[in-house]
Amino acid sequence: MTEAAETHTALPEPAAGEIRLEAVLHALADPMRLRIVTELAAAEAEQNCLAFELPVTKSTMTHHFRVLREAGVIRQCRRGTSKMNSLRSRELAELFPGLLDAVVRAAAGRHGDCRTAGDR
Template sequence: MGTVTDSSARGATALPEPAVGEIRLEAVLHALADPVRLRIVASLADSAEEVNCLAFDLPVAKSTLTHHFRVLREAGLIRQCRRGTSRMNRLRTEELAERFPGLLDSVVAGYRTVAAAG
């Protein structure tokens, strides 16, 4: 893992994540291949704010949810920080657009099209 962002000024501790240049396409695609993780990414794409892990209404156990967030973070899709007992999440939209232009927008748009079709 490359970078750890210092969020201590905001009362948060950032968790390790790959630097932009270390984000690998196969890791991103693997992370996005899981329907639960894809749903998390699409939800984060709708939010301009950090979102608590527990705010997601997903049909998985808390330990499984923790695993999904770790896969997303280690792939470079999200930024996570600890704030008290909470883990806050934000999509790395700009960094992913820099590394893989158009990928995230296309994936999220495709997810929304399929979700809307039911």
């Protein structure tokens, strides 16, 4: 690998068949994690953790991302020193049809944005 080559390291996450509804619902129940999910749903591409302006400490933000990843809601990958985040929309839609879209729509509706995870 050359110096210019970018390294991509996926962080541990459950396989699609291991994602449990109760873990997903728990992850989505927290307002900060729900905010992360709605921002990811509205994004055109994966987002760096630093792109999120949450009113919490860095360690608390790290905790929220870890909960979402371990529940199977998001995928995280290291790119150099950055952690990039994306929703696991397709897998969640296959396992729990309509759930993520309904949650994102309800949360976004409170903020005037009706874009769903499926619109990405």
